[in-house]
Amino acid sequence: MPYVHIRVTREGVTPTRKAELIAGATDLLVRVLGKTPATTVVVIDEVELENWGIGGLPVTEYRRRNPPPR
Template sequence: MPYVNVKVTREGVTPAQKAEVVAGVTRLLAEVLGKDPATTFVVIDEVEPEDWGIGGLPVAEYRRLAAD
């Protein structure tokens, strides 16, 4: 009974995109690990960008520096 938790920043991910992620992750676990899709759980958590950090920086600052 796999459980996968996907975290993304809350920046306009649509319900259709979320459904595609759920389907894709489920399909991947079935294909690679032989897991039963009926017992595979995929949860998508949306995190506010100000609550996300990369490389010791808030995501907004990280993106700003990466764009320079």
């Protein structure tokens, strides 16, 4: 039974997008590893921004210093 654990920052991920993540992760395991969708478990955790860090910085500071390319 495959188990996928997805963690995202709590920034308004809609139920529709969560459903897309669940379907996409399941489809990936089916396509790549031949797993059975009925036994594939996907869990999504939303983490508060103040509890997330990247490169030794809180995520808000990291994003301020490293804006995405336009």
